Amino acid sequence: MGKNKEYYKLVRDNIKKLTPYSSARHEFSGHASVHLDANENPFDYHMYNRYPDPLQWDLKKKIGKLKGTTPETIFIGNGSDEPIDLLIRIFCTPGQDAIHVLEPTYGMYRVAADINDVEVHTTLLTESFEINEDRLFDNMDAHDRILWICSPNNPSGNVQDQQIMINILNRFDGIVVVDEAYIDFSKEASMVSMLQDYDNLVVLQTFSKAWGMAGLRCGLAFSSPWIIDLMNAVKPPYNVNEFTQKYLSEQLEKADEVRKEVSKILQERDRVFHFLESLDAVEDVFPSEANFILFRIQNSQEIFSGLQEKGIIVRNRTNVPLCKDCLRVTIGTEAENDQFMKQIKILCK
Structure with a gap:
């Protein structure tokens, strides 16, 4: 394992000493005609009688080509929540270390920290949901091991200034995680291209959003x-099942179709954005580079409940920092967006 001495010291001592579980598939690479090593059922009538590749090498090669990086720089997990949890378990000692989040943001960073008995320190974004670098470093604590940056941010939808993120990578002595779950909807470049320059950078992405495979995890x-x-x-030895690996490998051949779907979503996002701007009851519509829009509206709870009664579910974010009276709407199909706009217009009268 190639180690960066400056950041490897952040790894928990018990993790440094860990002897990983070695499965039968870890101990053999290549192709064999007779598998008698893993106590599997030998009959393959349902196609999934064999354990999957624990390190998903074939899939990583395809992803690497798509993302412009090498298989050795890729971890595949059960959703983004698995790497979020793993990073906290690797770098944060329970009851001692802390993570730092920029609020408002994705709630699982805090949940994963709470589960692992890791303190959560916070810095508020600006009123326009941007990073105030000076405020952030004034709030930094000596126990902070991981800083989480969500860009495009959830729930606000804006991207963070890449130069500010680079400044943070250079100034922060810990691990910087940039969560790019919505990057496929953005015109901004991914931070994956900067991996070679920063040994403390982790970039998260997902196939749940633009690729339409949320149920695949x-x-x-x-x-x-x-x-x-x-x-x-x-990680557990077989954290990504065989069906997921095979199905995803096939879907990676359809990148052009995904781009077309994303283009349609962006067109609908613009249409919904301009509609919300036209409503007198809407006080703010926040610019978004994701597949959702955050907006501040009068009588937000009544509007939220009224939409629910019509079977239209949006997200109420009014209790999130900086988001008083804000609702978040995901961009759906043209017909779904029409229903949303029709009902919210009626409710605003």
Whole structure:
């Protein structure tokens, strides 16, 4: 395992000493005609009698070509929530270390920290949901091990200034995780291209959003090989099942179709955005580079409940920092968006 001395010291001592579980598939590479090593059922009438590749090498090669990186820099997980949890378990000692989040943001960073008995320190974004670098470093604590940056941000939809994120990578002595779950909807470039320059950078992505495979539960982490090696050592041996690996491998051949769907979603996002701007009851519509829009509206709870009564479910974010009276609407099909706009217009009268 190639280690960066400056950041490897952040790894928990018990993780450094860990002997990973070695499955039968870990101990053999290549192709064999007789598998008698893993106590599997030998009959393959249902096609899934064999254990999957624990490190998903064939799939990583395809993803690497798509994302412009190498298989050694890729971790594949059960959704993005698995790498979020793994990173906290690797770098944060329970009851001692902390993570730092920029609020408002994706709630699972805090949940994963709470589960692992890791303190959560926070810094508010600006009123326009941007990072105030000076405020952030004034709030930093010596126990902070991981900083989480969601870009495009959830729930606001905006991307963070890439130069500010680079400044943070250079200034922060810990691990910086940039969560790019919605990057496929953005015109901004991914931070994956900067992996070679920063040994403390982790970039999260997912196939749940633009690729339309939320039910498949497949997330990605990109980082320096030494961090990926640690994640592979801590994860369960067969964390990505055979069906997911095969299905996803097939879907990666359809990148052009995904781009067309994303283009349609962006057109609908613009249409819904302009509609919301036209409503007198809507006080703010926040610019979005994701597949959702956050907007502030008068009588937000009544509007939220009224939409629910008509079978239209949006997300009420009014209790989230900086989001008082805000609702978040995901961009659906043209027909779904029409229903949303029709009902909210009626409710605003």
